[in-house]
Amino acid sequence: MAEIKKGYVRPLDLKTGRIDMGHGAGGKAMAQLIDEIFARAFANDYLAQGDDGAVLPAPEPGERLVMATDAHVVSPLFFPGGDIGCLSVHGTINDVAVMGARPLYLAASFILEEGFPLAELKRIVDSMAAASREARVPVVTGDTKVVEQGKGDGVFISTTAVGALPAGRSLSGANAQPGDVILVSGTLGDHGMAIMAQRESLAFDSEIASDTAALHGLIADLLAAVPSVRVLRDPTRGGLATTLNEIATQSGVGMTLDEKAIPVREQVDAACELLGLDPLYVANEGKLVVIVPAEAADAALAALRDHPLGREAARIGEVTIDPNCFVQIRTGFGGKRMVDWLSGEQLPRIC
Amino acid sequence: MAEIKKGYVRPLDLKTGRIDMGHGAGGKAMAQLIDEIFARAFANDYLAQGDDGAVLPAPEPGERLVMATDAHVVSPLFFPGGDIGCLSVHGTINDVAVMGARPLYLAASFILEEGFPLAELKRIVDSMAAASREARVPVVTGDTKVVEQGKGDGVFISTTAVGALPAGRSLSGANAQPGDVILVSGTLGDHGMAIMAQRESLAFDSEIASDTAALHGLIADLLAAVPSVRVLRDPTRGGLATTLNEIATQSGVGMTLDEKAIPVREQVDAACELLGLDPLYVANEGKLVVIVPAEAADAALAALRDHPLGREAARIGEVTIDPNCFVQIRTGFGGKRMVDWLSGEQLPRIC
Numbered sequence: 001m002a003e004i005k006k007g008y009v010r011p012l013d014l015k016t017g018r019i020d021m022g023h024g025a026g027g028k029a030m031a032q033l034i035d036e037i038f039a040r041a042f043a044n045d046y047l048a049q050g051d052d053g054a055v056l057p058a059p060e061p062g063e064r065l066v067m068a069t070d071a072h073v074v075s076p077l078f079f080p081g082g083d084i085g086c087l088s089v090h091g092t093i094n095d096v097a098v099m100g101a102r103p104l105y106l107a108a109s110f111i112l113e114e115g116f117p118l119a120e121l122k123r124i125v126d127s128m129a130a131a132s133r134e135a136r137v138p139v140v141t142g143d144t145k146v147v148e149q150g151k152g153d154g155v156f157i158s159t160t161a162v163g164a165l166p167a168g169r170s171l172s173g174a175n176a177q178p179g180d181v182i183l184v185s186g187t188l189g190d191h192g193m194a195i196m197a198q199r200e201s202l203a204f205d206s207e208i209a210s211d212t213a214a215l216h217g218l219i220a221d222l223l224a225a226v227p228s229v230r231v232l233r234d235p236t237r238g239g240l241a242t243t244l245n246e247i248a249t250q251s252g253v254g255m256t257l258d259e260k261a262i263p264v265r266e267q268v269d270a271a272c273e274l275l276g277l278d279p280l281y282v283a284n285e286g287k288l289v290v291i292v293p294a295e296a297a298d299a300a301l302a303a304l305r306d307h308p309l310g311r312e313a314a315r316i317g318e319v320t321i322d323p324n325c326f327v328q329i330r331t332g333f334g335g336k337r338m339v340d341w342l343s344g345e346q347l348p349r350i351c
Numbered sequence: 352m353a354e355i356k357k358g359y360v361r362p363l364d365l366k367t368g369r370i371d372m373g374h375g376a377g378g379k380a381m382a383q384l385i386d387e388i389f390a391r392a393f394a395n396d397y398l399a400q401g402d403d404g405a406v407l408p409a410p411e412p413g414e415r416l417v418m419a420t421d422a423h424v425v426s427p428l429f430f431p432g433g434d435i436g437c438l439s440v441h442g443t444i445n446d447v448a449v450m451g452a453r454p455l456y457l458a459a460s461f462i463l464e465e466g467f468p469l470a471e472l473k474r475i476v477d478s479m480a481a482a483s484r485e486a487r488v489p490v491v492t493g494d495t496k497v498v499e500q501g502k503g504d505g506v507f508i509s510t511t512a513v514g515a516l517p518a519g520r521s522l523s524g525a526n527a528q529p530g531d532v533i534l535v536s537g538t539l540g541d542h543g544m545a546i547m548a549q550r551e552s553l554a555f556d557s558e559i560a561s562d563t564a565a566l567h568g569l570i571a572d573l574l575a576a577v578p579s580v581r582v583l584r585d586p587t588r589g590g591l592a593t594t595l596n597e598i599a600t601q602s603g604v605g606m607t608l609d610e611k612a613i614p615v616r617e618q619v620d621a622a623c624e625l626l627g628l629d630p631l632y633v634a635n636e637g638k639l640v641v642i643v644p645a646e647a648a649d650a651a652l653a654a655l656r657d658h659p660l661g662r663e664a665a666r667i668g669e670v671t672i673d674p675n676c677f678v679q680i681r682t683g684f685g686g687k688r689m690v691d692w693l694s695g696e697q698l699p700r701i702c
Binding site for chain 1: 372381450
């Protein structure tokens, strides 16, 4: 993505212009699109190198790399609390951050549909750029392709993040041990229900907003206070239920949750009931699952609550011995029920 | 992408099965798709970690990182000489390799269209895995999303590569100097015309095959023999003409090419004439543009020709002083004409 002065005949029409096939053909129209929308928004020295790949400082000696990638196909593209642009920055940063790594760089590739309004593209790219600046993780390289009308859906964004993992740090879904405590950093289901409420045109007294946020600041504070944290994971697609089942299987343990302890906003609960959904299976984009040794649970909870993104953190259950790796929940009535993997297609295109 | 044993009721139907929305929802169906198609094909220790991000050894001390990303939307998905799978591995490896870096790791994200046959997906993923193994660059992390029928086009693949750049090495499109010599590693236009011939159902005596290939081996040999190489670039979308215009602008130089010296296969030339295309603007996926100081040109040409992917390397022109950064070509009749940037939408969805 080079900011090259090529003397375009006229600037892009950012009010009424639309993507056409020429914007993906590799020639002058593409160069102009990249210059006037992408390079201008993401402006940084790495991107300004203008070569096929960006040359970047390596991690500190002794650090390892962490790499994560996500395709983003959320529909609608704009929703209360965010849009596909900031979501594509937050989601991939979080995948690197939950490994305990400092996110360093982002790469972004765009698949645009012919006819997509340039004004909407600019709004999305500007939102991405703002999220990237706020997170201090620059978009250092990118790519743009265009597909014919009816072969895409406005815009899809794939982002890849690279981070640096300090020596000696090891967080993994395989590290949970019986007796450990399970925390979440806040209310569950906000992102998924913000999308669903918009899709289904549900109106509530107060709007449900996505929780989309970059979690690396919260995670840095948590790990500084409690280095003994064993597992971090952001419960996105499939929600808390699926994330905990994944961890239970990876670690070869069981889990028991307290239904009453799981924080869910009133409107999210109401919207879930209306749509026949279980908030445990609804996607989050700015929440953290934390598994810590029992003796560190209070300190971890305090560290989470000390951060603006963790104010509503809660202790929701514990890790158990279970060769079947079942996740169970204690209901309000003193009983227990299974919390299985998400099956079927509950919430397509949620991220 | 965890290879997790979750006791699926039955294996995926790889003969007649199709992608459904559930394969992207984050639950059990997605886990099974990942296990039985992706994780099985890409099998490596990094991917097997099964976390949101892969933990990877960092480059050697003193090395920098290089990062590049590409979305792949080529249509048709299968073409003579390759398919979207191997193309998505080669293209992104090449973007890192032309910076002079050793490609280390690949991330891959897939956007699948509902209804896409699992058999075709498996064929594509297996081709990707074979290309990755042959190049010795593992796919260490990935993501899968599904969109509704009519909102995608079979499969789109975004790949991101990370490489290690040795200390002191600096290749960039900004490095060309007047007097330098311009080489190409082989015939031009093969990839683009393989795609176009298939789209237009052109039949030739001998089929035109894509040149899709990973170039890091060729580049390593070249740089070992001629460390003074100034610019490497793979002339993909927009072809040689666009790539040279980019370099000329980045370096603030002009270029003069010899029409007769530019290697083009006879069938590619014929197909271009039939379709009214200029091979200089047609995409390549396994070719290298090399700019070297004049005194190193012979050694560079010899090094290229010593490698199986550079047998037909040729010297095609030289870098000139030109404040307008024009690329010109000496025609067979002793005249000169301008080689401008690609304009318009000559070859959509070529990669």
